[in-house]
Amino acid sequence: MGNLSPRIVYMGTPEFAVAPLEKLVQDNYNIVGVVTVPDKPSGRGLKLNQSAVKQYAMEHLVPEGVKLMQPVSLKDEQFLEELRSLDADMFIVVAFRMLPEVVWGMPPMGTFNLHGSLLPLYRGAAPINWAIIKGEKKSGVTTFLIDKEIDTGNILMQRECPIGERENIGSLYDRLMGIGAELVVETVEGLKAGVLVPKPQEGKITGAPKLNKELGRIKWGMKDPDQPGSSCAQLIDRLVRGLSPYPAATAAMGDGEKTFEFKVFECSLVKAEASPCDKPSGTISSDNRSYIHIHCADGSVLSLDEIQMAGKKRMKTKDFLLGFRDIEKYRFF
Numbered sequence: 278m279g280n281l282s283p284r285i286v287y288m289g290t291p292e293f294a295v296a297p298l299e300k301l302v303q304d305n306y307n308i309v310g311v312v313t314v315p316d317k318p319s320g321r322g323l324k325l326n327q328s329a330v331k332q333y334a335m336e337h338l339v340p341e342g343v344k345l346m347q348p349v350s351l352k353d354e355q356f357l358e359e360l361r362s363l364d365a366d367m368f369i370v371v372a373f374r375m376l377p378e379v380v381w382g383m384p385p386m387g388t389f390n391l392h393g394s395l396l397p398l399y400r401g402a403a404p405i406n407w408a409i410i411k412g413e414k415k416s417g418v419t420t421f422l423i424d425k426e427i428d429t430g431n432i433l434m435q436r437e438c439p440i441g442e443r444e445n446i447g448s449l450y451d452r453l454m455g456i457g458a459e460l461v462v463e464t465v466e467g468l469k470a471g472v473l474v475p476k477p478q479e480g481k482i483t484g485a486p487k488l489n490k491e492l493g494r495i496k497w498g499m500k501d502p503d504q505p506g507s508s509c510a511q512l513i514d515r516l517v518r519g520l521s522p523y524p525a526a527t528a529a530m531g532d533g534e535k536t537f538e539f540k541v542f543e544c545s546l547v548k549a550e551a552s553p554c555d556k557p558s559g560t561i562s563s564d565n566r567s568y569i570h571i572h573c574a575d576g577s578v579l580s581l582d583e584i585q586m587a588g589k590k591r592m593k594t595k596d597f598l599l600g601f602r603d604i605e606k607y608r609f610f
Contacts, residue, residue, distance in 0.1 A: 283366030283386055283469055286310040292329045294371035296454045297391060297461040301369075302337060304462055310344040310363045314374070352377050367468065369461060370423065381423040386468055388423045391457050393450075394485065395419060395435055397478040400428035401485035405453060406446050410519035411483075412504055412511075415439050416449060418457040420464040422475055431475030434464050445518040493520050495528040495541065497558040497609060498574030508551040510577035517544045525585075530561075530607045537607070542591060543583035551575035559609035565602055567595045571609050 284307050287298050301308060311334040316325040327335075334345050344363060348356035357379060368388040370376065381388040394404035395417040401407075408416040417437040424430040436456050440449060467473035499512050507515075517526045525540040547570050554576030562570040562578075569581045585591040598604065 282307060283465070284309045284364060285465070286312065286360065286363055286365040286368045286384070287330075287371075288312040288368060288373045288376075289330045289371040290314050290328045290374075291372050293393065293450065293454050293457070294373070295329050295333045296458040297369070297371050298330065298333060299337075300458040300462055301465070306462075306465065308338060308343055309365055310346065310360070311338060312346045312348070312360075312373070315347045315349055351380055367465070369465070371457070371461070375427055376423060378425060389420050389433055389464060389468070390423050390428075390430070391461050392419045392421065392428055393453050393457065395437065396421060396428060396432060397480060397482040399483055399485035402487040404485040405450050406488060406519045407483075407485040408519075409440060409444065409446060409449065410515050411501075412507065412515050413440055416453065418453055418460050420460055421478075429478065431477055433473050433475055434460055434467065436460050443518070445521040447522050488520070488524060490527070493524060493526045495526050495609075497571065508549060508577035509573035509575045510546050510579040511549055513573070513579055514544055514546055517541050528609055530609045532607045535607075538587040539581075540585040540591070541581060541583075542585065543581075545580045545582055546577075547580050548576070548578035551577050557608070561605050561607060561609065563598070563604050565598055565604060567598070569594050569598070569604060 285301065287301070287308055289298065290313055311330065313328045313330040316327050318324065319326040331345065331347070334343065339345050344359065346356060346359060350356070351374065360380065360383065365384050367384045367386040368381065370388060370390040376388065392404065394408060396419040399407050405416065415437055417435055419435045420433040422430040422433065438453055438456055464473070495513055495516065497509065499509055501507065501512055504512060520526045521542045525542060528539045528541055530537045530539065554572060556572040558572065558574035560572040562572065571579050571581065573579060581594055583591065583593050584597060586597070
């Protein structure tokens with residue numbers, strides 16, 4: 278490892294947090310410690326699952342003598358003593374946990390966070406998803422100084438990123454991850470040179486709450502007061518793209534006796550605008566060979582293009598229909 282100042286402790290958990298850490302290492306910054314979450318049991322065998330940041334640190338940093346910490350509590354005195362002993366100049370936080378003041382107030386150059394939105398837009402746990410779900414035309418990343426509240430600190434730097442018309446969370450996540458890695462390095466350089474002037478967050482404030490199963494459930498009559506000019510099909514399309522490929526929007530189809538659960542990964546607009554319609558919400562139109570069209574409550578129509586039925590593999594609609602006949606006798610609900 279290089280010995281360039283400042284001395285940095287890096288805190289993060291998922292893949293999104295690996296790219297900035299990797300960039301710092303590649304550019305020879307002085308990482309003296311890495312903090313991530315404890316290993317968690319998962320899967321049928323309850324095997325301990327390591328965070329993406331830990332996996333990277335174990336391969337690239339721990340062998341070089343960098344301290345890896347996985348505290349259960351960020352207020353644990355032993356952890357705090359270990360943190361102090363590293364004598365870090367700054368802490369960098371990416372997709373981690375809310376820090377107590379005893380932690381973020383520790384380094385003399387401050388603690389800054391990388392967030393996946395143009396703050397104060399989309400404060401919260403899932404900013405990239407919500408930008409697509411809400412039909413935004415652009416997103417971006419922000420570095421800001423951490424304070425006592427979540428995502429409210431003074432802004433250091435921002436970078437904008439356009440959202441493609443058909444973009445999903447997978448592609449936008451990857452692009453913002455790369456942009457964010459560059460911005461973290463630029464922020465470190467700016468703080469080191471003393472040229473950054475922290476600015477209060479100004480403008481419209483929106484939230485980006487944690488995703489859950491109910492949010493991801495497709496409702497064929499859905500409305501959104503934040504998008505009053507959008508049809509039901511347009512709202513569903515944005516929901517699908519905002520959750521694809523993970524965790525994926527879900528839908529259910531049945532005939533009164535059988536029910537089939539689906540994940541929806543890709544869809545498209547057949548009739549984008551709302552219009553008078555005499556078909557009940559969730560009605561299916563199909564040639565049983567190449568397409569599945571779903572009629573929404575407001576008369577707009579959506580095509581399911583790539584789906585996964587529970588217990589089956591993910592596939593294009595035309596491949597699904599090879600093994601599923603008479604689909605029009607069912608209805609989505």
